[in-house]
Amino acid sequence: MRDEPxxxxxxxxxxxxxAEFASLSACHTAVGDEETPDEVIHLAAGLQFSGFKSVIGTLWxxxxxxxxxxVEAFYExxxxxxxxxxxxxxVKAKVPLEQRMVFIHIGV
Structure with missing residues (x-):
């Protein structure tokens, strides 16, 4: 890769x-090339296809x-x-327990 893109x-x-996680903070990292027939293929998707379980990219x-x-807020x-x-x-003081227990996280 040293002498080529x-x-x-x-x-x-x-x-x-x-690979667990990749964060791409450059512009347009989750946008495909207009000339590519399948615009869902982009840098962020490529990282996920290569094995990253979670990827964050940018749309514009x-x-x-x-x-x-x-990024600071995310990493916190x-x-x-x-x-x-x-x-x-x-929200413990304002929301009853049975309403706080409704939420679940699934995935990586």
Whole structure:
């Protein structure tokens, strides 16, 4: 890869069975090429096809300052189960237990 561009095919052919998470904060990382017949193939999808269980990408241009704030907030609550736990505990005083128990997290 040193002397050539990294292609989507290169990424998709790379077997990464233990890859858990990738975050792509550059612009348009979850958008396919207009000239590609199947526009669902993009960098974020390529990473998932190569084995990443979870991928975050961007759909359009995003400001660097916005990326910084979103990434910081995301990593504070990266593990979704913890994020859900914190959210349901935050409303404990206003929401009865049976309504807080309704929520469930499934997946990675």
């Amino acid at each position: 990294l292609t989507l095919l290169d990424i998709m052919e790379n077997d990464t069975p233990h 241009v995003v400001d660097d300052a916005v990326v910084k704030h979103v 609550n990266m593990f979704t189960a913890w994020a859900l736990n914190r959210a349901t505990n935050a």
